[in-house]
Amino acid sequence: MTAYLTRHLQVLLASIGQMARNPGATVMTAAAIGVTLALPTLLYLITDNLERASAGFDKGAPVTLFLRKDLDKAGAQALARRLAQRPEVTASRFIDADAALAEFKQRSGLAAALDMLEGNPLPHSVVLDLSADEHTDFASRMLEELEADPDVSLAQSDLQWMRRLRAIVSLAQRGALLLAILLAVAVVVIISNTIRLAIVNRRDEIVIIKLIGGTDAFVRRPFLYSGFLQGLVGAVVAWVLIAGCLYLLGGPVDELSRLYGTEFRLVGLPLRDALLVLLCGGLLGWVASRWAVGRHLSRIEPR
Amino acid sequence: MIRFSQVTKRYPNGHEALKQVSLFIDRQEMVFLIGHSGAGKSTLLKLITRVERSTRGQLIVNERNLTRLPRRQVPYLRREIGVVFQDHKLLNDRTVFDNVALPLVVAGVGHRDTSRRVRAALDKVGLLGKERLFPITLSGGEQQRVGIARAVVNRPPILLADEPTGNLDAELSDEIMDLFGQFNQYGVTVLVATHDRRHIARLGKRVMELSDGSLIQGAEEG
Structure with missing residues (x-):
């Protein structure tokens, strides 16, 4: 058993040595595999972050009711109080038309243009927070009901927005999965090609080893290790690329989330998933070399 | 036989x-x-x-x-079966020692045993002291003797x-x-x-x- 492990260790070290002796080729292959693995992982990370971000918004997708223009302030306040009584409503906020205009002037920077208007074009409005709002069916039913109220001219919620976003995110997730499968095939092709070249380059050696009684397993072993190592090194490159991308994206994302007034922060690859990427890289490399070896090694026989 | x-x-x-x-x-x-x-x-x-x-x-x-x-x-x-070839069939990117050791490595012989038996085989063909050289630096007769040492090293x-x-x-x-x-x-x-x-x-x-x-x-x- 010790001898068996020693032999494997020898082959592993020899494979590492071989990679170290050809730094150019090793770096090129590792870079190609790294980019190939980094792409779907990044896409997954982005959709994952989007999903978390939208989940954050979901919690209190408030409903804004724009009231009939001819409803006076007292009537509007009465409606706000009436709606607050309803069990589905956790909070109700009345927004005065004048206050809304003032805020709009301040935020939009269109103060001069707005001053030219005669009177206030904005209606009074009420913002409602709904309970059980994560249940979208309930929320949309509420929305219809509120819209039917004769005093309400328009009921609007971020709900539709959320639904669209969620549909886009799930589409992107499906896309990431498909991309991952396609690129996994690409990794296998890249590695199996380098292994094929290695086999062709070492043809004489393989013939001699077979002539002096090397078993197929013995001949195969260094190529399997080399494929595994290439996949692993490629995965490490992917990891570094991802970390770099997240670092570069972190600043702008923080800025964006500050502008939207949310607490959202970009979440990187958790250690478990990072190790999974490494494992996938190594496994793909092993599969690729197994494939290449299966196709090419049996054809090399002493003559 | x-x-x-x-x-x-x-x-x-x-x-x-x-x-x-x-x-x-x-x-x-x-x-x-x-x-x-x-x-x-x-x-x-x-x-x-x-x-x-x-x-x-x-x-x-x-x-x-x-x-x-x-x-x-x-x-x-x-x-x-030890085989000696007319064209030696040596690996030119490996030393004389590694060439001769190959049958033992293939058979999974331990490190210390390998070293001892490779030296014995090289001694028998009169090439002891050249184990660190590469085959390409040897003469035709010496290369052939490396091939013979490899053929007999696992007895x-x-x-x-x-x-x-x-x-x-x-x-x-x-x-x-x-x-x-x-x-x-x-x-x-x-x-x-x-x-x-x-x-x-x-x-x-x-x-x-x-x-x-x-x-x-x-x-x-x-």
Whole structure:
């Protein structure tokens, strides 16, 4: 058993040595595999972050009711109080038309243009927070009901927005999965090609080893290790690329989330998933070399 | 040790390299295989190491029936046969030591044992002290002796040589042939294919002669 492990260790070290002796080729292959693995992982990370971000918004997708223009302030306040009584409503906020205009002037920077208007074009409005709002069916039913109220001219919620976003995110997730499968095939092709070249380059050696009684397993072993190592090194490159991308994206994302007034922060690859990427890289490399070896090694026989 | 019974080898192109060859080589015997080029000497050696398979007939090598030997057993057959090639078949990107050690590495011999046996083999062929050199820096005769050291390093019971002195001058050829004679005295069964009849007279061993794929002399001892 010790001898068996020693032999494997020898082959592993020899494979590492071989990679170290050809730094150019090793770096090129590792870079190609790294980019190939980094792409779907990044896409997954982005959709994952989007999903978390939208989940954050979901919690209190408030409903804004724009009231009939001819409803006076007292009537509007009465409606706000009436709606607050309803069990589905956790909070109700009345927004005065004048206050809304003032805020709009301040935020939009269109103060001069707005001053030219005669009177206030904005209606009074009420913002409602709904309970059980994560249940979208309930929320949309509420929305219809509120819209039917004769005093309400328009009921609007971020709900539709959320639904669209969620549909886009799930589409992107499906896309990431498909991309991952396609690129996994690409990794296998890249590695199996380098292994094929290695086999062709070492043809004489393989013939001699077979002539002096090397078993197929013995001949195969260094190529399997080399494929595994290439996949692993490629995965490490992917990891570094991802970390770099997240670092570069972190600043702008923080800025964006500050502008939207949310607490959202970009979440990187958790250690478990990072190790999974490494494992996938190594496994793909092993599969690729197994494939290449299966196709090419049996054809090399002493003559 | 080696027995051919009515062995025929026909290549896919239709060429019949061996025709109904029967022969027997006893344990610890040394035999020369001669014949003009194309007579089938190389084919006969390749059948023994199972590089080629016989078309018809039965072959027994060291109590293994080669006609029924499964593919996965072939490496173990080859470990029992040391082979010396005319073109040496050395790995030029490895040192003399690594070349000679290869059969032991392949067989999974431990590190310390390997080192000891490689030195012993190199000592026997007179190349001790050159184990760190690369084969390309050695002369033709020295390279051939590295090949011989590799062939005997795992102490196989059978030693085959295909024109081992083909590219060497007379003096070097004699040294090489004497080495084979020594291994035979240690109890190794030796079969040497050559076209150089000079050695035969010098060493006085049994001679088998092939002509156009048929054995015309020396199928059995005596």
